[in-house]
Amino acid sequence: MYDLIIIGAGPAGLSAAVYGKRAGLDLLVIEKSPMGGGQVLTTYEVDNYLGLPGINGFDMGQKFEEHARAAGAEFLEAEVTGIEDLGEKKVVHTDQGDREARTLILAAGAHHAHLQVPGEEELAGVGVSYCATCDGAFYKGKTVAVVGGGDVAVEDAIFLARFCEKVYVIHRRDALRAAKTLQERLFATPNVEILWNHVVKEIRGEDAVESLLLENTTTGHRDDLSVNGVFIAVGIQPDTEVFRQVVACNPAGYIVAGEDGKTSVEGIFAAGDARQKPMRQIITAVADGANAANTASVYLMK
DSSP states (O other): EEEEEEEOSSSHHHHHHHHHHTTOOOEEEEEESSOOOOGGGOOOOOOTTTTTTTTTTTHHHHHHHHHHHHTTTTEEEEEEEEEEEETTTEEEEEEEEEEEEEEEOOOOEEEOOOOOOTTTTTTTTTTTEEOHHGGGGTTTEEEEEOOOOOOHHHHHHHHHHHHHEEEEESSSSOOOOEEEEEHHHHHTTTTTTTTTEEEEEEEEEEOOOEEEEEETTTTOEEEEOOOSEEEESSSSSEEGHHHHHOBBOOOTSBBOOOTTTTSSTEEEEEEEGGBBSSOOHHHHHHHHHHHHHHHHHHHHHO
């Protein structure tokens, strides 16, 4: 039986592994992908991580995993199919068999909803982004589009308008879903143009995004829109399905846990993008992992 099992090897899980090993815990990291790092692996460039401006996302993910391995963390490549709380023992069911531990850290992360259109995957990281806070600064003085109509999309458009020459908001309906106050700020921003009743059918470009093929949902008319980048904000989905019968989650599926990582179940903690919180960035995920590992260590000592 392990002291701690960490589910997920993104920044939160790997940070938890480093802090857990430094606390002397016998721990296992379970990750379904062949390589740790999480979403950062698909990020072309990370420019807002303290001390490492401009680092390639793939390189950053590798460095995170190398650090955890050097600290002595054990890894298992497996798909988690469920967890059980048996009091002082927790059981993790995987497609590679069951594993047991005294504590768990749930750091399975989340994923951005995709448009599922041609060009989206091919140009991810070179013009296609899912995080304006992460990548917006690369488009200073350029023209970009934001796809979506909720709070995140509107906040992204307002943020991008600070330094982009032009921002298009592409929304499939004739009214936004965002909060009224956000809409008022958006409408008052002079370099933002809203394209109502439009959907993206294709993202075009050779080595980077050059244009979007748009379709008017009312008339069916299609046309090209020249842009240097597109920010997709049509939702984030936490990867928490297999945990929801055990720990409390909010209506959106995020695990309810505070800054200390404590969930509704003693001995089970949450960290990273799967946790309910206002900001999801690499640096906040790393902090989450450290906090959760510290709280798990204190729990075990008690």
